[in-house]
Amino acid sequence: MHELVEFAVEKAQELGASYAEARFEEKSGTEIVMKNGNPEGLGILADRGIGIRVLVNGGMGFASTNVLTKESVEEAVKKAVKLAKAAAKLRNKPIQFSEEDFHQVFYEVKMKKDFRDVSAEEKMEYLKLIEERVKETGVNVPMRFLRYGDFMWHKVFMNNEGALVESLIPRVSVTYNLVVFEEGQMEQAPFVQRAFSGGLELIEKDKPWEWAVKDVKALQRLIKEGQKPPEGKVDVVISPEVAGIAVHESVGHPYELDRIMGREAAQAGESFVKPEMLGERIGSEAVTVIEDPTIPNSWGFYLYDDEGVKARPRYLIREGIINELLMNREYAAYLGMKSNAAARAINYNREPIVRMANTYLAPGDYSFEELIEDVKLGVYMVSFNEWNIDDRRYQQRYIGREAYLIENGEIKHPVRRPILEITTKGLWSSVDAVGKEVEFYPGTCGKGEPGQGVPVWMGGAHARLRDVVLRR
Amino acid sequence: MFEINELILKKAKELGFGDVVVLAYEQNRRQVRFANNEITVAKNWHTQKVNLFVEYQKRLASTTLTALDEKTIEKTLQMLMKSVKNLAPKEDYYGIAEGPFEYKDIPETFDKAIVELDEPNEYVEVAINAALEEGAKRTAGVLYTDHNKLYLTTSNGVEAFDEGTGIEISIRAFIGDEESGHGTNSVRVLKKFDPESAGRKAGEIAKMAVNPVQGEAGTFDVIFDPLAFANLMSYMSFMASAFAVEAGFSFLVGKLGQKVANDIVTIKDVGNMPNAYGTRKFDDEGVPTRETTIIENGTLNTYLLNTSFARKYKRETTANAGLLMPEAWNVYVEPGDYSKEELFSEVKRGIYITNVWYTRFQNYVTGDFSTIPRDGAFLIENGEIVKPIRNIRVSDNFQHILESIEALGKDLYHIHWWEVATPVFTPYVLVKDVGITKATK
Numbered sequence: 017m018h019e020l021v022e023f024a025v026e027k028a029q030e031l032g033a034s035y036a037e038a039r040f041e042e043k044s045g046t047e048i049v050m051k052n053g054n055p056e057g058l059g060i061l062a063d064r065g066i067g068i069r070v071l072v073n074g075g076m077g078f079a080s081t082n083v084l085t086k087e088s089v090e091e092a093v094k095k096a097v098k099l100a101k102a103a104a105k106l107r108n109k110p111i112q113f114s115e116e117d118f119h120q121v122f123y124e125v126k127m128k129k130d131f132r133d134v135s136a137e138e139k140m141e142y143l144k145l146i147e148e149r150v151k152e153t154g155v156n157v158p159m160r161f162l163r164y165g166d167f168m169w170h171k172v173f174m175n176n177e178g179a180l181v182e183s184l185i186p187r188v189s190v191t192y193n194l195v196v197f198e199e200g201q202m203e204q205a206p207f208v209q210r211a212f213s214g215g216l217e218l219i220e221k222d223k224p225w226e227w228a229v230k231d232v233k234a235l236q237r238l239i240k241e242g243q244k245p246p247e248g249k250v251d252v253v254i255s256p257e258v259a260g261i262a263v264h265e266s267v268g269h270p271y272e273l274d275r276i277m278g279r280e281a282a283q284a285g286e287s288f289v290k291p292e293m294l295g296e297r298i299g300s301e302a303v304t305v306i307e308d309p310t311i312p313n314s315w316g317f318y319l320y321d322d323e324g325v326k327a328r329p330r331y332l333i334r335e336g337i338i339n340e341l342l343m344n345r346e347y348a349a350y351l352g353m354k355s356n357a358a359a360r361a362i363n364y365n366r367e368p369i370v371r372m373a374n375t376y377l378a379p380g381d382y383s384f385e386e387l388i389e390d391v392k393l394g395v396y397m398v399s400f401n402e403w404n405i406d407d408r409r410y411q412q413r414y415i416g417r418e419a420y421l422i423e424n425g426e427i428k429h430p431v432r433r434p435i436l437e438i439t440t441k442g443l444w445s446s447v448d449a450v451g452k453e454v455e456f457y458p459g460t461c462g463k464g465e466p467g468q469g470v471p472v473w474m475g476g477a478h479a480r481l482r483d484v485v486l487r488r
Numbered sequence: 489m490f491e492i493n494e495l496i497l498k499k500a501k502e503l504g505f506g507d508v509v510v511l512a513y514e515q516n517r518r519q520v521r522f523a524n525n526e527i528t529v530a531k532n533w534h535t536q537k538v539n540l541f542v543e544y545q546k547r548l549a550s551t552t553l554t555a556l557d558e559k560t561i562e563k564t565l566q567m568l569m570k571s572v573k574n575l576a577p578k579e580d581y582y583g584i585a586e587g588p589f590e591y592k593d594i595p596e597t598f599d600k601a602i603v604e605l606d607e608p609n610e611y612v613e614v615a616i617n618a619a620l621e622e623g624a625k626r627t628a629g630v631l632y633t634d635h636n637k638l639y640l641t642t643s644n645g646v647e648a649f650d651e652g653t654g655i656e657i658s659i660r661a662f663i664g665d666e667e668s669g670h671g672t673n674s675v676r677v678l679k680k681f682d683p684e685s686a687g688r689k690a691g692e693i694a695k696m697a698v699n700p701v702q703g704e705a706g707t708f709d710v711i712f713d714p715l716a717f718a719n720l721m722s723y724m725s726f727m728a729s730a731f732a733v734e735a736g737f738s739f740l741v742g743k744l745g746q747k748v749a750n751d752i753v754t755i756k757d758v759g760n761m762p763n764a765y766g767t768r769k770f771d772d773e774g775v776p777t778r779e780t781t782i783i784e785n786g787t788l789n790t791y792l793l794n795t796s797f798a799r800k801y802k803r804e805t806t807a808n809a810g811l812l813m814p815e816a817w818n819v820y821v822e823p824g825d826y827s828k829e830e831l832f833s834e835v836k837r838g839i840y841i842t843n844v845w846y847t848r849f850q851n852y853v854t855g856d857f858s859t860i861p862r863d864g865a866f867l868i869e870n871g872e873i874v875k876p877i878r879n880i881r882v883s884d885n886f887q888h889i890l891e892s893i894e895a896l897g898k899d900l901y902h903i904h905w906w907e908v909a910t911p912v913f914t915p916y917v918l919v920k921d922v923g924i925t926k927a928t929k
Contacts, residue, residue, distance in 0.1 A: 046571075049812070051735050055576050057548030057812055060568060064554060078531040082554045092534065099530035102607055103520070106527040137574040159736030159853075195736040195853055204736065204851045279523045281628035282660040282670075283906045285845075285862070365533055402850035404881070407862050408665065411879050411927040415850050433850065435925075437881070442929030465521065465630050465906050485928040 017084075018182075021174045024068050024089050029176055031097040033070035035113060037175035039322060040066045041364035045167025045187075046136060050143045052160055058136050061167050065364040068096045074110020075103035076346075080365040113345035114355050116325050118179035123319050125185050125312075127215025131166040134216060139164050142190060142219060149225040150194065155236045159195035166216075171322075179324030185317060187213050187471060189458065190224040196235040203235040205417065206401065211458035211471065213317040234398075234418040238430045245419065245434035247488055251394035252436060252481045253387050253422065256455035258397050258414060259377040260474030264459065266440040267305045268372040270409035271332045271340070272358070272463075273347040275370070284463045285407025288440065289338065291351055296338050299444025302380055302479075305333040307342065309357070309373030315458040316373035316472040321357040323368055330356050332375075336444070344370050362468040369464050377476025380450030387449055387480045389425040395434045395486060396420045396427055413437040435487040443481065451478035489514065490649075492538065492556050493641035499562060500542055501643065503569050507543035507584045508643040509811060511772055512536075516635040520612050523628035525620070527612065541772075541811045542568055543584075546577035550811070582799035584811070585773040587646035592776070596763035599677035602653035603635050615659045615671075615687035622691025624661035624669075630906075631657045631683070638768065646774030652676065654765055657683045658905040660863070661690035666700055666878055668863045669693025670715060670843045674765045674904040674911065693842050696876060697864030703877035703926060709838035709894070710882070710922040711831060711868070716844045717821070718903035718912035719859065720889065723847055725757065725816035725910045727886075728782050729808070730791040730801070732852075739855030739886050740788055748788045749890035752824060755783040757792060758913075759807055759817035765904045765911040766817040775807040777817060783890075792816055821914040824896025831897050831916050833871035839924065840866040840873060844882065845907045855886030858925070884923040892920045 021038045028036035047059035065082035066089055077100030079092040104110070131139070143162040150157050166188045173181045189211035196203045210227060212218040254262065270287040274280055308329035309318045319327055323345050331339045343351075344359035347370065359368035388396070398418040405412035414436045421428040438446075456475035462468075489512040500508045519531040538553040542565075549572045553564055612631050619627045634654040641647050656674035671689030675681050712720075727738035740748065749755075759777025761767050770776055773795055781789050793801070794809030808814040832840070847859035859882045866873045897915030904911040 051731075054578050054580055055547075056578060057550060058568075058571055058575060060549065060551035060564070060571070062551060062554070062564070075527065076529040078529055079533070080531075081534045083534070083536055084555075088534070092532070095532040095534075099518075099532060102609055103527040103530040106522070106609055106613065108524075108526050111528075135574065136571040140575060159734070159741075161735035161737070193736055202851070202853050204853060206737070206849070206852060277524075278626060278628060278662075279528050281523055281626070281662065282630060282658060286665070288665075365535070367529060367531070402848045402856070402858055404846035404848045404858060404860055406860050406879070407845060411860075411881070413858060413881060413883075413925075413927070437925055437927045438929050439927050442927070446929070466519075467906070487925070 017172055020066060020084060020089055021172050023086060024066060024093050025174050025176050027090055027093045028068060028070045028097060031094065033072050033097055035071035035176065037173065038066060038068045039364055040172040042170040043167045045165065046139060048136060048140050048143060048164045050162040053147055055140060067364040068093050069367055070096045070100050071111055072097055072100035073104035075100040075107055076111050077103060078367045111346055112349045114348040114353065116345065116355060118177055118324050119326065120180040121320065122182045124183065125213050125317065127186050129216040131186065131188060131216050145225045146192060146228045149229050150232055153229055153232055155232045156197050157194050157232055158197050161193040163191040165189045173322060173324050175324055181320040181324050185213050186215060188216060188219055190219060192228055194228060194232055196232050198236055198239045201239045203238055205231040205235060209458045211315040212313050213315060214313045218313060238418065238432065242430045242432040244488055245395055245431035245486060246393055247486060249483050250486050251391045252484055252486060253391065253394065253396045254479050254481065255398045256475045256477060257399050257457045259476035259479050260457050261400060261403055261414060262443060263305050263375050263377050263476060264372065264474040265405045266409055266412055266443060267332050268307060268375040271342050272370040273341045273343045276341065277347055277350060280463065283465045288408045288410045293338050297336050298338050298441055299333060299336040300447050301335045302447050302450050303333055303336050303444050304331065304378035305375065306378050307332055307372055307375045311374050314374045314456065314473045318373065321359045322361045323355065323359040325355045325357040327357040342370050342372065344368065360470050362470050366464065366468050371463065371470050372461055372472050374456065374473035376454060376456065377450065377479060379452050379454050379477040382449045382451050384451055384478055387451055387478055388422055388427060391422045392424060394422040395431060396422050397434060410440050412440065436484065437487060438484060446481040446484050447479050448482045449480045453477060489639040490641065490647065493639055495558065496538065496540060496561055497641050497643060500565055503565055505542040505544050509541040509584060509772060510641045511539040512639040514637040518608065518633045520608060520631045522612055522616065524626055525616050544569065544572050546579065546581045547572040547575045548578055548581060580800050582796040584642060584644055585775045585795045585805060586644050587642060587774050589646065589774055589776050591648060591769045594760050594762055594767055594769060597652045597676050597767050599653045601678040602633055602655055605633060605678065608633055611657065611681065611683045615657050615683040618684045618687030619659060619661040619691035622688055623695040624663060624691040626662040627659055629657060629659035640770060640774050642774055648770050648774050650769040655681050656765065656904060657686050659686050659690045661694040663694050663698055667694050667697040669697060670863045672715065672903060672905045674902055676763045680763060693864040696866065698876065700876035700878035703865065703880035703924065705924055705926045707921050708924050709835050710919050711835060711838065711840045712917045712919065713842040714901035714903055714914045714916060716841045717914045717917045718908045719844045719847060721819045721821060721912045721914055722908045722910045725819045728792050728816065729814045730793050730797040731813035733791055737852045739853060741853050743788045746788055747786050748887055749783050749786040750893045751786045752896060753783055753786050753890055753893050754781065754822035756781050756820040757808065757816045757818065758820045761818050764818040764902060768817060771807045771809040772811055773809040775805055775809065777807050780806040816910050819910060819912045823898050823900050823915040825898050826895050828897055828916055831895055831918050832868060834895055834918055835868045835871060838868045840868055857886055858883040879926055881925045882922060883925045889919055889922065894918045894920045
């Protein structure tokens with residue numbers, strides 16, 4: 017496949033591209049769906065193709081094909097060049113890329129238990145285990161949607177500036193939607209996912225069936241014992257899961273430089289952050305937010321991005337100060353900077369754009385008990401359902417699924433649907449203490465058009481927000 | 489492609505599979521993306537693929553083939569057989585449709601002029617210029633052209649072909665950071681394409697939205713622009729699928745034959761509508777697409793079904809296969825008899841919401857959700873728009889929204905864009921007593 021990739025890059029240059037890259041991708045894997053105890057079916061993923069991106073006269077063109085012949089690839093290269101030339105005419109300023117150091121590397125994530133050696137029947141056992149364990153709790157769960165997925169993601173990236181990056185990254189996940197129905201009331205844990213880069217040993221160690229049991233028991237308790245949450249100004253302790261969604265939505269997204277510069281304005285929106293806000297305070301000193309693609313076995317794992325730039329941890333907020341933006345080569349060049357390897361594409365037929373990988377609230381030095389013990393009145397929000405944020409990433413809302421009252425330093429009964437609707441600055445300025453332990457939760461981050469759902473982890477440590485308004 | 493389909497079908501039957509569906513695609517899609525009034529990237533996709541669905545003694549498997557040589561086909565089928573053989577059966581599987589069927593040509597779904605269109609950038613310029621003329625400072629958006637060929641062969645005697653084209657644009661116009669508007673236009677034949685109207689609407693709303701003030705929380709009568717209501721309806725279309733109902737992703741669970749909306753509300757899926765972006769001649773089993781009334785005068789009439797679900801529920805298929813998951817083609821909200829002006833004159837104190845995004849559910853089965861207005865939103869007093877507002881959220885319940893629909897406009901708009909993946913035809917809609925919240929701190 018290297019030959020075809022190299023051919024594409026050379027051909028594009030011959031046709032007049034000042035910059036050319038080609039990316040071969042192949043995904044092969046399995047999907048198994050079970051609905052209410054019935055195996056719905058088996059899906060085999062076998063997708064491969066090549067995408068070519070070029071700059072000609074400062075215009076950008078992209079074309080892809082899944083017909084892997086020289087003729088078809090040449091046709092795609094011609095289209096990309098032609099599109100770039102035409103696009104250049106409708107530009108005020110030519111597109112330029114930042115200068116980077118490139119490498120020729122191969123890397124892979126090893127599996128201890130290789131999913132390619134395991135039968136579909138055996139993989140189905142993970143879902144059956146969820147069915148059985150949930151049934152054993154005695155909780156009435158009339159609707160159960162379960163999904164197992166794995167795939168090997170093989171990429172070969174090459175550009176005309178010396179980059180050649182080949183990677184093999186296996187990914188495994190289990191997802192569930194569970195509806196608990198008790199005493200005429202209904203609570204739901206939708207699209208809960210456990211997901212990793214690596215082999216089946218990670219699923220077996222993580223035990224999604226135990227997460228499912230924890231969820232249905234918590235929802236049953238919520239129905240039986242749940243009371244109204246307190247209203248008005250209280251303290252709120254958020255779990256790593258809630259901290260995760262909050263850093264993803266209100267820190268990761270608004271720090272994407274392509275969005276800040278308006279490139280995503282018609283789709284995922286713009287940002288309240290501007291480049292001149294680097295160095296400004298956005299949160300309390302307790303708040304540090306890190307974006308790190310290199311965390312081993314993470315769902316958002318990579319070591320080189322899809323422009324061939326070497327990845328590293330990025331400190332988006334350091335002790336409350338806006339520190340770094342997420343960049344690809346095009347937008348790093350606007351600021352005269354180097355890319356920090358945030359360019360990702362979900363498939364060969366998509367362009368790399370600025371994306372998150374694994375975003376988390378960095379740990380502080382509080383134990384969980386210390387976070388709780390001097391809260392007079394508040395709520396501990398463990399998990400969330402409904403959430404959203406405006407397209408400048410400033411006004412957001414999170415509704416608790418599993419949540420508890422905190423009274424005089426003690427965790428009490430469950431509370432129903434506490435609503436935290438708050439601004440980004442309001443949220444991060446309210447944090448007065450952060451816990452010691454970091455946990456991660458997987459998600460699929462949406463952006464781009466056509467949409468590119470990329471695997472990410474979100475997480476962090478527990479955090480305590482002082483005096484925020486909670487609604488019912 | 490039919491030769492390849494036949495080959496796959498023959499080999500699958502030889503291996504012992506029962507029901508087999510072979511759905512081949514040839515797609516040419518072109519995209520021009522623009523932002524800050526200039527093109528950011530232009531793209532072209534050429535895809536050849538076969539979606540393959542097989543059944544072996546009630547055990548189901550599916551895959552997509554992209555390499556179409558005989559060796560790959562054989563290897564894939566053998567692998568599918570090996571994988572499904574040991575799986576437990578899907579006990580509630582009841583087969584696929586019995587063909588053959590007769591198909592009618594659907595007007596305005598194919599246009600040679602779109603296939604032959606060399607370069608669509610002029611349409612982008614038209615939309616951008618219209619928005620700028622209305623007062624916008626920046627625009628961003630996307631234009632697509634589509635040319636698709638569909639070849640379907642099934643083990644139940646179906647051999648069907650469809651060819652379609654399309655061109656569409658979505659444009660957002662900005663004045664400052666918080667003043668924006670959005671317009672779209674999606675058609676299947678070139679002469680009906682009107683990028684100017686999309687740009688003009690985006691620009692007009694952006695201009696109206698200058699200097700917005702913080703909106704207030706409370707309960708308001710809301711006029712949803714077609715763009716905004718289409719977003720809610722695209723979620724509704726997913727929730728009408730029998731699969732979503734069984735899996736717990738729908739507020740329509742257990743409500744067949746019950747009132748789920750106001751009497752004036754009739755919502756359909758129309759798979760064979762002329763000049764609509766989701767129109768196809770047949771569903772994934774080969775059943776000719778048709779009109780299905782999901783909600784009739786407020787009562788839930790049917791879920792969207794394929795043959796297997798239909799047999800399970802002792803009904804007729806609604807021609808919405810998706811083999812595992814039935815899906816809507818074009819959602820159609822029956823119009824009312826109000827002009828836009830009459831609709832506004834019904835509102836003493838309310839809000840006009842031109843667009844929403846980020847619709848998320850607290851609980852799919854109860855239908856509790858929120859969604860965020862984006863682009864211009866406006867306070868209405870005594871039928872008149874009095875000022876632009878910002879930073880509000882619609883926080884309500886899906887069924888409550890449907891039950892509270894008070895009036896419907898008489899003109900329908902075809903909406904299809906990034907946030908409305910299933911095309912929707914909807915008028916302006918007036919909904920009473922909608923929950924509005926805002927962020928504090």
